[in-house]
Amino acid sequence: MSTISSLGIGSGLDLSGLLDDLEDAENEKLTPITEQQTSYKTKLSAFGTLESTLSSLRDSLEALSDPDTFTAVTSSITGSAVTVSSSGEAVAGRYQVAVSQLAQAQTVASAGYDDKDATLGMSGTLTFSVGSGADASTFDVDVADGDSLSDLRDAINAQKGGVTATIVNDGTSSRLVLSSSETGTDAAMSVSSSDTSLNDAFGFSSTIGDDGKSTVTGSAMTQTVAAQNAQLTVNGIDITSQSNTVEESLQGVTLTLTDVTDDSGETLTVEKDTDSMTSAVQAFVDAYNSYVSTADSLTSYDADADTAGALLGNSTMRNIESKLRSAMSYSDSDGVYGMLSNLGIELQLDGTLEVDDDKLSSALDENSDAVSQFFAGVDGEGGFASSLDDTMGIILDDDGLLQSATDGIDSTLDSLADRYSRMQDSIDATIARYRSQFADLDSLVSQMNSTSDYLTQQFDALSAQTS
Incomplete structure (x- = not known):
């Protein structure tokens, strides 16, 4: 088919x-x-x-x-010298906050050197102390023959011991500048050495005076900024703080100080x-x-x-x-x-x-x-x-x-x-x-x-x- x-x-x-x-x-x-x-x-x-x-x-x-x-809660404050944050533990109310002094980190400076990279001609060990008494922390920095001011700066910073070193040129010479990593008198510095040359060049001792500020004695190191604590009052009560961030002076409230106030202070309001x-x-x-x-x-x-x-x-x-x-x-x-x-x-x-x-x-x-x-x-x-x-x-x-x-x-x-x-x-x-x-x-x-x-x-x- x-x-x-x-x-x-x-x-x-x-x-x-x-x-x-x-x-x-x-x-x-x-x-x-x-x-x-x-x-x-x-x-x-x-x-x-x-x-x-x-x-x-x-x-x-x-x-x-x-x-x-x-x-x-919400919190607010008049003026600009203090900023505020709060947690749920804060108690509602109105508070007067007056700041008379801000916390500062201590700064000291050495005598001037013509060349920051020139050999210092010193050797030995520098012992750094931050704080005082049983709470003090220490660290050593070895200085070898041939080390320069720059080398000393780098050796100090490498320790990360609460001291920051920089070199500042004032126009005629270079100076080693040491600064506390933290504010407040608890971070005041002291430096010593068994080597007379090193001790004379960089050694110093800090003490806290009756005014709550650090002073420096010994050697050619000069204090350029004193270590000091923040001082303030809350509703007339004196408060001292190592830092400009003041926590728990009021329950659940953190105050950040940026400037001093007049005697009347600023009004802090905390409410639900x-x-x-x-x-x-x-x-x-x-x-x-x-x-x-x-x-x-x-x-x-x-x-x-x-x-x-x-x-x-x-x-x-x-x-x-x-x-x-x-x-x-x-x-x-x-x-x-x-x-x-x-x-x-x-x-x-x-x-x-x-x-x-x-x-x-x-x-x-x-x-x-x-x-x-x-x-x-x-x-x-x-x-x-x-x-x-x-x-x-x-x-x-x-x-x-x-x-x-x-x-x-x-x-x-x-x-x-x-x-x-x-x-x-x-x-x-x-x-x-x-x-x-x-x-x-x-x-x-x-x-x-x-x-x-x-x-x-x-x-x-x-x-x-x-x-």
């Missing part, structure tokens, strides 16, 4: 069109599968959206679960940072309301358009909503504030939360410790935030409700993909069989047409002979 390269050529029948119609009909078997795939992919996307908004809600609990959120507390609560409320809005969208039904949210009637979605409603009804029977509503955080008819600013501000102003206990528990244990976070863990953690739901959808999509592939293979085989059968039919009809034409010619010829 001859082969027909294009269906219908031999028979004249529209076999190609018929085969296309049959293929379209066969492909309809894929429609239920693709519709299911679309439906499950839509649900998977919906769960992704839900997970994102729930994660944001969980993140908002971090500040509420931290007791420091509700002990935050209720703005940051309110912001933490509002961030939680906003995150919860975002979740409610997302949940409503995913479970809505529009009767006019006859369209439904992707998770309408979904059992996992119902379970999540139920657990969160239960968590939001948290009650602390031992606290001053037992429920969210006691703090002015009210549940609305549409399921969202709304903050009564006056009620919340009043609670934070009057008893922020009690507000902290409600949200963060006692000593950071328990509380509303921890309880809600536990619920969020059931939903969001590995093997939680969302992962179980999405894993199930992924498994179903894999199964549907396999079904689609098998069905496509079946359709392809069916169409191939139809194509083969149509080709045979086309060839057969073509032969029959040829035979019919031949017989017709024969009959016509016979009829002509007999007429």
